[in-house]
Amino acid sequence: MLRRGSYRVCFPARSQRETSRGRAPIWQPLRGPRTTPHPTLRTFSLPVRAPMKERRSSTTNDGFMTRRKALSQMGIVTVGLAVTPVPGWPAPWFSQDAVVPFTDVPDSFDGLRAGGGLRVAQDLRNLSSWTTPVEDFFKVGHYGYPEVDASTYRLALTGLVRRPMTLTLDQIKSRPRVQRTTVFECSGNSSRIFHGMVGNAEWTGTELIPLLEEAGPLEDTREVHFWAADSGTEEIRGNEYEQNFARSMSMQAIRETNPIVVYEMNGDPLTLEHGFPVRLIVPGWYGVSQVKWMNKIELSADRLMTRFMAKDYVTLMGREVDGGTEWIETSVTRQRPKSAIARVTRSGSNFTIHGVAWSDGTPLDRVEVQVGDGAWRSAELERPDDPTSWTWFTLEIPALPSGEHTLVSRATDSAGRTQPEHLDLKRTRWENNELFYRSIEVA
Amino acid sequence: MLRRGSYRVCFPARSQRETSRGRAPIWQPLRGPRTTPHPTLRTFSLPVRAPMKERRSSTTNDGFMTRRKALSQMGIVTVGLAVTPVPGWPAPWFSQDAVVPFTDVPDSFDGLRAGGGLRVAQDLRNLSSWTTPVEDFFKVGHYGYPEVDASTYRLALTGLVRRPMTLTLDQIKSRPRVQRTTVFECSGNSSRIFHGMVGNAEWTGTELIPLLEEAGPLEDTREVHFWAADSGTEEIRGNEYEQNFARSMSMQAIRETNPIVVYEMNGDPLTLEHGFPVRLIVPGWYGVSQVKWMNKIELSADRLMTRFMAKDYVTLMGREVDGGTEWIETSVTRQRPKSAIARVTRSGSNFTIHGVAWSDGTPLDRVEVQVGDGAWRSAELERPDDPTSWTWFTLEIPALPSGEHTLVSRATDSAGRTQPEHLDLKRTRWENNELFYRSIEVA
Structure with a gap:
């Protein structure tokens, strides 16, 4: 258990053993420079307090009521929906309720910022809109942030195609326009950074598949390689390559x-x-697949095995088989089902737990919330039409005894995949969807 | 140019820059221990002479005649085919012709053997049967050669399947029986080892796809992971894992x-x-995919990124784009079109060049042979019914002036892929299908 104080949250280096054990987020003091830190997001200054582990004040398991149900009984459940065209918590409701601060996150915590002050992840406690504002949406640049001139920008469709194409930005914009509201998180998103590296946004563009069809994939095509403008030097087999x-x-x-x-x-x-x-x-996939500054789409017979495809963003996880442990490395691709409690509000003696949940697009079956050692109770879901968007959940709790309470949520998708309590055998930070505990204190 | 003498042929370590430049095979003296040698095949003792580079005695370009055409004119072209049920050079023909030795391969060369004397690659000069004898077929074990007890052996079909299965050897044998004659080579096969790590064999078993269908892949299945009995310790992110x-x-x-x-x-x-x-x-794919001692077939939503899937057996090759060089790493999978001259025979003043060619199963369009600086001439192909088997080729040359001659062949498949003269920008030994030069001397 860490004492309250100032710590720097950092990602372990590639070459280090990376663990993800137990309930407590791995808030670890910075121990000097890392050789291969997470791209862009090297360290964060973050005063933290370890979450509660004790359960001395577990609440009653009975009498829980979802927010929607309670509002419905009050005859006002449609008011909020009328105010906002997309589902979500209407801002007016927020203003009526007092926020109950988390006792394991100091009030002074103001979000996650990179060295230069750039906010690179959102503060979930301030979650108040269905889509994440651009400035709050997490930012990772593997080789920095390249400035691309829109007037000379070209997107090439090349490789195993019958009709290679080169499109200007205007030509891309003149193609059939689609909008999707999808959520994705950095595969390194975890409780260490208050789960801020996730966001839901409305994306406007043109579908990839018709573009590929227009270029005409040749029979040998197995994969599509997406190339970007950002570049750096990598050591490969003892030599350096751009x-x-x-x-x-x-x-x-x-x-x-x-x-x-x-x-x-x-x-x-x-x-x-x-x-x-x-x-x-790429709806439903982790952030690393959401290639930024993309300038070349190449159809290929070959499976790409570059650093960010095959060496980094590889999850190492063990599994128990016949009394032994098998250790398996797999590629980071589709998101695991996950939820996080974002805030708790109080109105009189009633408490409401608010949070977000998401998956790889497999519809969520349920989100359950546990208070202390109590039973898991199904939360009310504000479902979007698009399952690749995130889902908001709320659970009303009529009353809580005074004392400190531990709160946690878990999401389960329709394929039966549930957030695990522990990923004891996961040895990399990627794809951590362990349960995310928060604490509040009731006076 | 190396002098005639005793050299040890070795594979460079993973961490070294690996080159494949120029015409000369990379016969290199051993320079001490390597940290990560090729599995099993650490070094070979091989006295070699560098191949001819000069062209002082190039032959005439005219008057070439293929063996089949010549035989056809003699009215005996079907004799050989009648003798052997599969296409190929009938042994009697071999015996009638005198072998013209390669001047760049010493007579004392007796094939490639591992440290213990085990033959691990065939001597192409002795190629005389359509299928490669078991003892001559190249052998690579990534974690040694595990002895598996047939009586307790089980093949598991597991993972994302509706009906997990565990099959005994007898149960596998009782399934529908298929036979395929296919060729594959080690992706590290190159002129350094006289291209001996290739073989064509008749394989008997049962098809994978009906097995998978019987197990019933779940919708999430993206990949099938093939697990084997051989195991070893690998360092992953600073720790060791079996x-x-x-x-x-x-x-x-x-x-x-x-x-x-x-x-x-x-x-x-x-x-x-x-x-x-x-x-x-796996017909048409390089040897590393032909998983030996296989005991588990696992259907998975995840892309496997273990050492032999994502770190080793990755080809690093550059390509020239807009005046710059792009360096790309791709996985070793399907074989590149390739041919090798195996032997030259003489009958009176007539010479015959014999060789083998193969691809990933894309039918070969042609194999051409060049003598000295002469024109490329199409060889006669002995085509198997199955394009994943190898193809033999012969080219008859009525006469050759005295002196030394350089010989080379090149294969082209029906997709237009031709063996390259040089792979100057390839930085790993994998997938080397450069032209393979041999020399003879005519008295």
Whole structure:
């Protein structure tokens, strides 16, 4: 258990053993420079307090009521929905309720900022809009943030195609326009950073599949390689090579996810940090697949095995088989089902637990909330039409005894995948969807 | 140019820059221990002479005649085919012709043997049968050669399946039996080892796809992971983990290649070195995919990124784009079109160049042969019915002036892919299908 105080949250280096054990977030003091830190997000200054582990004041399990049910009984459940065209918590409701602060997150915590002060992740406690504002949406640049000139920008469709194409930004914008509101998180998002590296946004662009069809994939095509403008030097087999960021997807994965070639985020042109002028959005997949500053789409017979495809963003996890442990490395692709409690509000003696949940697009079956050692209770879900958007949940609690309470939520998708309590055998930070505990104190 | 003498042929370590430049095979003296040698095949003792580079005695370009055409004119072209049920050079023809020795391979060269004397690659000069004898077929074990007890052996079909299965060897043998004659080479096969790590064999087993269908893949299945009995310790992110050898294929790739779960090679049960009791055969793919000692077939939503899937067996190659060089790492999967001259025979003043060619199963369009600086002449092909088997080629040359002659062949498949003269920008030994030069001397 860490004492209250100032710590720096940092990602372990690639070459270090990376653990994700137990209930407590790994708030660890910075121990000097790391050789290969997480791109861009090297360290964060974050005063933290470890979450509560004791359960001395567990609440009653009875008498819980969802917010919607309670509001429905009051005859006002449609008011909020009338105010906002998309589902979510209407701002007026927020203002009526007092926020109950988390006791394991200091009030002074103001979000996650990179060295230069740039906010690179959102503060979930301030979650108040269905879509994440551009400035709050998490930002990761693997080789920095390249400035691309829109007037000379070209997107190439090349490789195993019958009709190679080169599109200007205007030509991309003149293609059939689609909008999707989807959520994605950095696969390194975890309780260490208050789960701030996640966001839901409205993306506007044109679908990838018709573009590929127009270029005419040749029979040998197995994969599509997405190349970006950002580049850096990598050591490969003892020598240094200039490498552009790239990710690849199989044709099967492309058919399943229906990616978009995107030029607007929340109604405005992409900002520099979010991939101006053009990025890829792969609904339901982790952030690393959402290639920013994308300038080349290459159809290939070969499976791409570059650093960010095959060496980094590889999850190492063990599994118990016949009394032994098998250790398996897999690629970071589709998001695991996950939820996080964002805030708790109080109105009189009633408490409401608010949070967000998401998946890889497999519809969520339920989100359950546990207070102390109490039973898991199903929360009310504010479901979007698009399952690749995030889902908000609320659970009303009529009363809580005084004392400190531990709160936690868990999401389960329709395929039966539930957030695990512990990922004891996961040895990399990627894809951490462990339960996320928060604490409040009732006077 | 190396002098005639005794050299040890070795594979460079993973961490070294690996080159494949120029015409001369990279016969390099051993320079001390390597940190990560090629599995099993650490070094070979091989006295060699560098191949001819000069062209002072190039032959005439005219008057060439293929063996089949010549034989056809003699009215005996069907004789050989009548003698052997599969196409190929009938042994009697061999005996009638005198072998013209290569001047760049010493007579004392007796094939490639591992430290213990085990022959691990064939001597192409002795190629005389359509299928490669089991003892000559190249042998690579990534974690040694595990001895598996047939009586307790089980093949598990597991993971994302509706009906997990566990099959004994007898149960596998009782399934519908198929035979395929296919060629594959080690992706590290190159002129450095006289191209001996290639072989064509008859494989008997049962098809993978019906097995998968019987197990019932769940919708989430993206890949199939093939696990083997051989295991070793790997350092991953600074810690050591016991790892079993494994390879994976996408469902798309499985549909394209139609792999076989094999228990017989050339009519006999698999030997220890070739994967007893059960291995996978993936027609048209490099050797690393032909998983030996296979004991688990696991359907997965995740892309496998273990050492032999994502870190080793990754080709690093550059390409020139807009005046710059892009360096790309891709996975070793399908074989590149390739040919090798195996021997030259003489009957009176007539010479015949014999060789083998193969691809990933894309039918070969042609194999051409060049003598000295002469024109490329199309060789006669002995085509198998199955394009994943190898093709033999012959070219008759009525006469050659006295002196030294350089010989080379090149294969082109029906997709237009031709063996390259140089792969100047390839930085790993994998997938080397450069032209393979040989020399003879005519008295």
